[in-house]
Amino acid sequence: MMMQRRLLLVIAAAGLALAGCATSPTHEQHPPIVFVHGNGDTAALWQTTVWRFESNGWPRERLHAIDLPYPLARDDDGKAQPGRTSTADHMAFLKSEVDKVLQATGARQVVLVGNSRGGNAIRNYIYNGGGAARVSHAVLGGTPNHGVWATKGFREANEFSGTGPFLTGLNAPKNAAGDEVTGPVKWLTLRSDNNDKFAQPDGLWIGAKGTPTNVTFDGPALKGATNVVLPRVDHRETSYSPAAFEATYRFITGKNPQTLAIQPEAPIVLNGKIAGLGLTPTDPASGNYSNNLPLPGAQLMVYATDPATGARIGNAVHTKTVGTDGLWGPFTAQAGVSYEFAIQATGYATTHIYRSPFPRSSKFVNFRADRLAEADKAAKSSVTLNRPRGYFDAQRDRMMFDGKAALPGVPPEGAGVSASKLNLTQEGMRPIAAEFNGEKITGQTWPVSGNHVVVLELTY
Structure with missing residues (x-):
């Protein structure tokens, strides 16, 4: 298990710890939230999450989900590939979308919430794209922060390689304690206990059944972040499930949501x-x-x-x-x-x-x-x-x-x-x-x- 500065929490016991991670905004000060989808996905996956924020009083105009034009990662991050984007492309697109949201809302900072590959872009933007001053909170659901595989010499040019230059650069110690994240941004990771297909010790889901990935169930956790475990959720549910919404809302506001249900509206x-x-x-x-x-x-x-x-x-x-x-x-x-x-x-x-x-x-x-x-x-x-x-x-x-x-x-x-x-x-x-x-x-x-x-x- 990876050493962590903060206690690893299961969702049932997360309430008190998360409540102390951020101050609660007033109704007029709900920060704009920018949602970042995963590899091959679309903004549409955030639909139910957006509904839950709205059902808890978050203004609709402060909830923005981006659509990366080419959402699939390259096989080799450094080589152009038709229909794919590099980590640099992804970061640049996210930066431009954040700038648009800040201009439209007049806010000083945004909250970034990403699933899977979306978390890679968030980390890259904050540490390498000038995002540290523009982001108050970063929430990473199921992001393979230590790789989908971590094998020396195996596809290390891919952004999902735990031993490759992209992730080892992001994970480099940020302070004397060896933290992989630092302030002023507040960091939350959400992971499954054992049901995330991209955080598995065996290579079944990457076409290599029986081959060790050298990645464990806690691969998405980051030293120095608040790390929360959501029992039995799958890879996408680390972001899109009611449990993920509850943990995210509490981390941002410092309080429990009033409801996990999606409230009907008309028209x-x-x-x-x-x-x-x-x-x-x-x-x-x-x-x-x-x-x-x-x-x-x-x-x-x-x-x-x-x-x-x-x-x-x-x-x-x-x-x-x-x-x-x-x-x-x-x-x-x-x-x-x-x-x-x-x-x-x-x-x-x-x-x-x-x-x-x-x-x-x-x-x-x-x-x-x-x-x-x-x-x-x-x-x-x-x-x-x-x-x-x-x-x-x-x-x-x-x-x-x-x-x-x-x-x-x-x-x-x-x-x-x-x-x-x-x-x-x-x-x-x-x-x-x-x-x-x-x-x-x-x-x-x-x-x-x-x-x-x-x-x-x-x-x-």
Whole structure:
């Protein structure tokens, strides 16, 4: 176990220690918070976290989530790679976003909250990009601060190498005590006890089962920070779960949140961005790189659906051809109503995304148009159950997909898979349902022969 200056805490016992870490702001002085997503992800993953801050009185205009245009890290941080960003690129983008937020709010400092790779950018910005004077608190959820692997001579040019120059530079002692972080910024790390796929002693989740990673469960902890353990959460839940919100809120304010529940509001106004895959949507050689670039010309149609069958109820309630900003809204949703979001774009399959009802407004309802994978083209219908804000854990979660508790592609133990795909062999359209820990979504199957793909996307 890594030596730490402050006591390592489990979440059940964190209250008193965290309450002393920061002073509580008045209602008028809620600091702006900038949320930084992880590798390959989007600002949309912070949706429920933002809702919880809003439900506790945080002004909406002081909650900002960034969208890194190319969110995937390079294989070699020092070498240009199409569709990828370096640590320097990531830091520069974060710096520009922080500057925008400070200018818009008139605040002197921001709070930075990052998941996984987002924490790398936060640390780099604070120590190497001039961010120390602009940041009051830094919260790192599941950030692989000591690497996903730490093996001499193995992929050390990658930013996730614990023995590589990027992380060893960030982890260099900051004082005589050997702390890896120092003030004036206040630091919090959030980690899982043993269920983070990127903080494992075995290389299973990096394709090297049986090979030691030389990284332990406490790899995300930092000497000199307040380090909190959240039992059984997975890699993404170190940031996006109710427990992560509770610890973050307490660290920033010095007090417990009034509620962990997401409070409903009316009217419910939704907006977000439609992005695609690859470098250009019509170039098959560009690969399926995740990106957060707008997809101009994409058409979105929104339909209210029957929650029991997934069938459309009447005509589209909202349609838009997106422009250069990629925004598909605003759209005023009805409370308690489930929706289908159908996306059409050149070079993509018609993508049918089904969502459960929205409780609150959000500008982070981002979508990606999808393509049919070669392996799916023989199916009659291809349906993916997607959990963006966490992973599926067969030992922990109550799950059902098309009437079966065993989800395709989800292992019997461990939390490392966030999507499960069913390729159906039956002709025709029919309802298809999924349930995850009480959240239920029902959609419709659509024919692969017509270049359709279906996504049941969980919110929680």
